[in-house]
Amino acid sequence: MSRVSNQAARVLGMLRTMHVIREFEEAAGRAWHAGHVRGSVHQYVGQEAIAVGVCANLRPTDYISSNHRGHGHSIAKGADPVGMMKELFGRADGTCGGKGGSMHIADFSIGMLGANGVVADGATIAVGAAQAIKILRQDRVAVTFFGDGAINRGPLMESFNWAKIYNLPVLFVCEHNGYAATTRTADVTAGEGFVARARSFGIDGESVDGNDLLAVDAAAERLIARIRAGGGPAYLFATTYRHHPHNTRDTGNYRTQDEIDRWKQKDPIARTTAWLLSQGVAQEEITSIENEARALIERAFEAALVAPLPSPSAAYTDVQDVGAPQ
Amino acid sequence: MSRVSNQAARVLGMLRTMHVIREFEEAAGRAWHAGHVRGSVHQYVGQEAIAVGVCANLRPTDYISSNHRGHGHSIAKGADPVGMMKELFGRADGTCGGKGGSMHIADFSIGMLGANGVVADGATIAVGAAQAIKILRQDRVAVTFFGDGAINRGPLMESFNWAKIYNLPVLFVCEHNGYAATTRTADVTAGEGFVARARSFGIDGESVDGNDLLAVDAAAERLIARIRAGGGPAYLFATTYRHHPHNTRDTGNYRTQDEIDRWKQKDPIARTTAWLLSQGVAQEEITSIENEARALIERAFEAALVAPLPSPSAAYTDVQDVGAPQ
Amino acid sequence: MITEMTYAEAARLALEQEMERDPRVWALGEDLGPEGGLAGQYRGLQEKFGPDRVVDTPISESMIMAAAVGAAVAGTRPVAELRFADFALCAADELVNQAAKIRYMFNGQSRVPLVTRQAVGMRGGTAAQHSQSTEAWWVHIPGLVVVTPATPADNHGLLKAAIRCDDPVVYLEHKGLWGMKGPVDPDAGPIPLGKADLVRRGDDLTLVTWSGMRVECAKAAEMLAREGIAVDLIDLRTLWPWDREKVFESVSRTGRLLIAQEAVRVGGFGAEVAAEVGEALWSKLRAPIRRLGAPRTPVPFSLPLEEACRVSPEQIVAAAVEMTKGKT
Amino acid sequence: MITEMTYAEAARLALEQEMERDPRVWALGEDLGPEGGLAGQYRGLQEKFGPDRVVDTPISESMIMAAAVGAAVAGTRPVAELRFADFALCAADELVNQAAKIRYMFNGQSRVPLVTRQAVGMRGGTAAQHSQSTEAWWVHIPGLVVVTPATPADNHGLLKAAIRCDDPVVYLEHKGLWGMKGPVDPDAGPIPLGKADLVRRGDDLTLVTWSGMRVECAKAAEMLAREGIAVDLIDLRTLWPWDREKVFESVSRTGRLLIAQEAVRVGGFGAEVAAEVGEALWSKLRAPIRRLGAPRTPVPFSLPLEEACRVSPEQIVAAAVEMTKGKT
Numbered sequence A, B: 001m002s003r004v005s006n007q008a009a010r011v012l013g014m015l016r017t018m019h020v021i022r023e024f025e026e027a028a029g030r031a032w033h034a035g036h037v038r039g040s041v042h043q044y045v046g047q048e049a050i051a052v053g054v055c056a057n058l059r060p061t062d063y064i065s066s067n068h069r070g071h072g073h074s075i076a077k078g079a080d081p082v083g084m085m086k087e088l089f090g091r092a093d094g095t096c097g098g099k100g101g102s103m104h105i106a107d108f109s110i111g112m113l114g115a116n117g118v119v120a121d122g123a124t125i126a127v128g129a130a131q132a133i134k135i136l137r138q139d140r141v142a143v144t145f146f147g148d149g150a151i152n153r154g155p156l157m158e159s160f161n162w163a164k165i166y167n168l169p170v171l172f173v174c175e176h177n178g179y180a181a182t183t184r185t186a187d188v189t190a191g192e193g194f195v196a197r198a199r200s201f202g203i204d205g206e207s208v209d210g211n212d213l214l215a216v217d218a219a220a221e222r223l224i225a226r227i228r229a230g231g232g233p234a235y236l237f238a239t240t241y242r243h244h245p246h247n248t249r250d251t252g253n254y255r256t257q258d259e260i261d262r263w264k265q266k267d268p269i270a271r272t273t274a275w276l277l278s279q280g281v282a283q284e285e286i287t288s289i290e291n292e293a294r295a296l297i298e299r300a301f302e303a304a305l306v307a308p309l310p311s312p313s314a315a316y317t318d319v320q321d322v323g324a325p326q
Numbered sequence C, D: 001m002i003t004e005m006t007y008a009e010a011a012r013l014a015l016e017q018e019m020e021r022d023p024r025v026w027a028l029g030e031d032l033g034p035e036g037g038l039a040g041q042y043r044g045l046q047e048k049f050g051p052d053r054v055v056d057t058p059i060s061e062s063m064i065m066a067a068a069v070g071a072a073v074a075g076t077r078p079v080a081e082l083r084f085a086d087f088a089l090c091a092a093d094e095l096v097n098q099a100a101k102i103r104y105m106f107n108g109q110s111r112v113p114l115v116t117r118q119a120v121g122m123r124g125g126t127a128a129q130h131s132q133s134t135e136a137w138w139v140h141i142p143g144l145v146v147v148t149p150a151t152p153a154d155n156h157g158l159l160k161a162a163i164r165c166d167d168p169v170v171y172l173e174h175k176g177l178w179g180m181k182g183p184v185d186p187d188a189g190p191i192p193l194g195k196a197d198l199v200r201r202g203d204d205l206t207l208v209t210w211s212g213m214r215v216e217c218a219k220a221a222e223m224l225a226r227e228g229i230a231v232d233l234i235d236l237r238t239l240w241p242w243d244r245e246k247v248f249e250s251v252s253r254t255g256r257l258l259i260a261q262e263a264v265r266v267g268g269f270g271a272e273v274a275a276e277v278g279e280a281l282w283s284k285l286r287a288p289i290r291r292l293g294a295p296r297t298p299v300p301f302s303l304p305l306e307e308a309c310r311v312s313p314e315q316i317v318a319a320a321v322e323m324t325k326g327k328t
């Protein structure tokens, strides 16, 4: 490590997180198919560079919010994968005590304000959090991740206007993976899409190849610095692809194998790895990172499998103080 | 009349309608202050050229939808001012039998699908009506009128996307009068506003001086012809001003007298009158039109005053067929 | 010829038949074409009727509902698919302030013949934002008809009726029932709205239910029969209007009413039934009317928590046993 | 020192006091600055606290509610003004799926201390889209507290309590009461949530009400007194949680319960009260529980139609007289 550049060291750290996310998602998928996980799981495989590249530029006190495909964002922001895996398994010591599950993971201790089961609502909440930052005169930013399908929801469009008129410290990260569930977003999106819309509200930003970790990192760094300096809302538009179907219940048969294969060629982990090798980082070092990530997630899986389920009475707690169920 | 041009004759007809609207609105305001009209009344005074210029290009089978400030649109589309005045007075033979009132006037017989008490909802409904036109392969267009305050509501933005992706025959008419109730829209609208937003969805159109009847008429003619020819949605952005406060309950004290006076100089009726005189139309002809309009509305007022109120049992009809109240 | 099919297939068939019968009928919603609906309840219909009549929409719930409203007043009969009842809240304004009120506000100049389908209920870990049972809200809204089919045959016949209804219908299919099989007569016509189904007869107690809870109630009724308690099991099928006649007749006979719902008990539709029966049949009741429903909590994810929020056959049995103690 | 002020002024004062007391409290909504709120209930506050703490918003109901949710989880205590309860439906998703569920889904990691103010009720021709009484929906939603003040003093004390509550509160002011005057102690603290107000005492019948209907009930109680019928008049003030203790105590004593609400009777909150009391006090009732409420119609515009949808003091009297016929 001593012989590689600072930049390579930083990227190596990000690669580690990308591997953790990928291993987590693959394990979550297996666990769902094996019947350990209820509901459904929306895997982030293929999009890791976005969460990781953005969150590498955030502080623990900064906020993020996410959507239904939220595991990657949580891990990138610093959530514990073991607690998260336990949450997917519905265990008492999961991140949310088993009450939330895959689509409702939050970890307020590291500024992760929540995944969200309602498309676009994570974004509108992040804008509200940014308003609190402004009111409380705090030195924080809020970042929200959403998909290309979300951009047709009215509340998200309201949030663009809102963030701009109050000059709020929020970064809108649009992860354009071409699909909203089984629908090609190009078929249901008028005009030039997200960027044109954000700009029509006077919001600037950058478009990047979302599978290029270095590009994401660099763009996020610039944008977040500008936001921190009081520059108001910005967007980051990242083009990417999800390797897996929409979720574990989806057959995925609306995409051709050819399309999937072409995108797998652009896998962000492979690209990052190639870059690191080109920078003189040793293959062993990379392999060991990968192994570590795999081992961590295997331990998470094993731990989740044996962790205790919540007691039924926990169902009645934390509803509300006044008027809580008996 | 025989000596004036076709164009002047057309404009004279439109002037007549503008006078009817203005007289109607002034009478409605008086009636409210006199206690004859319940609820509140949103007057259209100052904006008449928009409704009239647009609707002059519509057929009885075409649809319009409107908002809370809907009297002008209804009259321009051909609704009977006597029935409307009776509706404001809550009479049994009002346009909606006294069930709707000022904010809920519809006249389906002339394609007026309804004013609306919820900002932006008239527009989304018009887009749905345009979808029916497409499905039924009809030769109609739908036009919707909304204000500059409405453009920050998410459903309206969803409707832009919707109209474009399905290529629907709908004209979005944005009446920019500078205010949303008591709020200056410039203060709560990000970016360059309506036109930039519509364009970001790939919707084209025209911007006009909304107090210039001829300009509105000409633009509407072009846009509606294009829509009829299958060109898909278009917008008309018309800048204007309301002479009166937001509604009859509003004090209007957020606007300076100077601002109001400046805009009154640009009164669309005065401008149209001046143009007609310049075209050789005789002053007497114009005066007689004005007198006719006044007389018509006076008759409407008198008729409304003495028309019978609905019987209480009418409150229980037309709720629904199955499960109607006993 | 009576055929065995699932609840989802029965609805698919009904929609196909109605679209064949009436060219004004069309459907809109997310993923209807490529996915064919959450449970295949739209499968193949876009191929058959084309993308203008089975419309894939963007994720724009407000516009899905508003388009249905506008298209309904303009001469068509839309079926607006909202997927999860939870997402239908994104279109609550369009449904309540527009669809439900237009006919009335405009004095009957127009009707609003739309159906909005909103899947309700828990289905194995769907958690807080994909599991709500929302029927009570819509029953409270004048102008709406509310339908809750619980069998394949009902999902066939009631969907037909909903589509032919001239007023807006909130059509609540239960996610847990999609895969349930049962006999369906493909040639059967619409089932009249507002008519309950007397699933089972017995004179000791009236058990009223609807939607997915019908299944648990049927199990409970079976268990109770073994203990010598005979129940009238009534599946309301339509919640507005609800079949007061059938329920009143039954309670007049049994003197005991137990209501079981999956929705949160507080403020649920069961309260309306209890209040109405309590007022009308006051002198005929032999025991207090009881209601079973979910505790007032969001729906949790983990199995033991979810189970703690479900009404089980055992709970129904226990309540019925208590109510019929010392029965005459 | 007790002062005479209007219902609107009392709320304005409470908000001002809470904003002075706690810098995390702020308000957002349309026209709060220039207009000062529909009834002046925000007048002068923007001048005093600045535009970042009394925020004029665009017409973006979804964002008004969502901003409140986001800002609440991020350490502030927003008061989200939705003007008319009808428009709050434009933000139903944000209120129900987010505000109400966040604390629970995330296992108590965060609370959502927001207040949403939504004016309910008819006020002289406000018609179908500006007149709804929506309390029943929110009571059905786990996680929400529901408050319905009916006097100036209550609008002062309950708004304070709502703002200090750590969970989301739906705060429903009645439009018809804005101008009502009454005594308020400006130094009074919050009124505890969940405690009803026993407005008047009498042993013949319990009359339960809330919100604007308190006024009609008070008139009815007066008329009944003249006929020799003494009623316990209970204004619930908070609908979730509601004061079961006070209502149960009263009905145990009177044996008769009449519930009067302005909202649509079918599926209204009165059904919950009727069902609960009917179950718990079955053996103590001397007459069937009755409910008065609006017919299941949208709110019409014209006076005679609107009156046909209102519960009048005369109707309350008639029901009470019928219920107490031959009283022992």
Ligand SMILES: Cc1ncc(C[n+]2csc(CCOP(=O)(O)OP(=O)(O)O)c2C)c(N)n1
Binding pocket: A068, A069, A117, A118, A119, A146, A147, A148, A149, A150, A151, A177, A179, A180, A181, A246, C030, C059, C061, C083, C087, C090
């Ligand atoms: C309001 C709402 N409508 C519909 C859904 C169902 N749904 C869940 S994810 C999804 C597609 C989202 O697509 P996108 O935003 O592009 O995110 P991606 O899944 O591609 O990451 C849909 C339609 C939902 N959760 N919320």
Ligand SMILES: Cc1ncc(C[n+]2csc(CCOP(=O)(O)OP(=O)(O)O)c2C)c(N)n1
Binding pocket: B068, B069, B117, B118, B119, B146, B147, B148, B149, B150, B151, B177, B179, B180, B181, B246, D030, D059, D061, D083, D087, D090
């Ligand atoms: C959804 C909704 N929010 C708020 C209101 C209250 N309201 C009625 S009119 C209005 C201002 C509308 O401004 P604009 O759209 O510019 O129309 P204008 O009154 O200027 O004609 C507002 C806020 C409403 N009717 N509906």
Ligand SMILES: [Mg+2]
Binding pocket: A147, A148, A149, A175, A176, A177, A178, A179, A180, A181
């Ligand atoms: Mg996507």
Ligand SMILES: [Mg+2]
Binding pocket: B147, B148, B149, B175, B176, B177, B178, B179, B180, B181
């Ligand atoms: Mg305006």
